Every structure is written in structure tokens, then in C-alpha cells.
Amino acid sequence: MSASGAAEQRAALAEGCRPGCGACCIAPSIHSPIPGMPEGKPAGVRCVQLDDGNLCRLFGDPSRPALCARFGFDEALCGSHREEALERIAALELATR
């Protein structure tokens, strides 16, 4: 990870993001290209850039989709644990289809 990637990850943690959650990289659909997923990804599909520790491989990399950088910790969506986040984001995805 680059220095800016580390800074970005520290900022996310400071906001309340749980390291190793990764729910926002699985539950929502992403309609912009992701390296390795040129069409983006459907809802419920794991992003190929999510590593085994559920951290983004592209933190701080210019190829990381701008959309990903905009998704910050939101207690209403992220809940208090990973399963809650997966359920809430999936529900939002269905409601906004």
C-alpha cells in the first residue's frame, strides 16, 4: 500500500469504518469499471480487488474507482457489525433499483 493509501485507510478507520468488514465492496452494485471488472460488478458479488482480509488492494491507487472513495462510514448503513452492513446495503440496493 502507498503512503497515501495508508493515510486514506487511517482516515476511514477514524470515521468508524471496521477493518476487515468489506460489506460495501460486496453488497452494492458498482456501475463504473474496476480493475479486473471492466463492467463494474453486480450487487452481492465480491469485488476482485477485495483481498483475503477484506481490505481494498487499491487504497491510494489512482485506478481505484472514484465511487469507492466517496463511500464513507455511515452508521445507518454500516450498522454495528458486518452482517448488519451486508443486510442493510442489500436492502438499500433493492429499494433503489
Ligand code: SF4
Ligand atoms: S460497510 Fe461500512 S464499516 Fe464496512 S467496510 Fe464499508 S464503510 Fe467500512
Ligand code: SF4
Ligand atoms: S475497488 Fe476496493 S473499495 Fe472499491 S469495491 Fe473494490 S475492494 Fe471495494
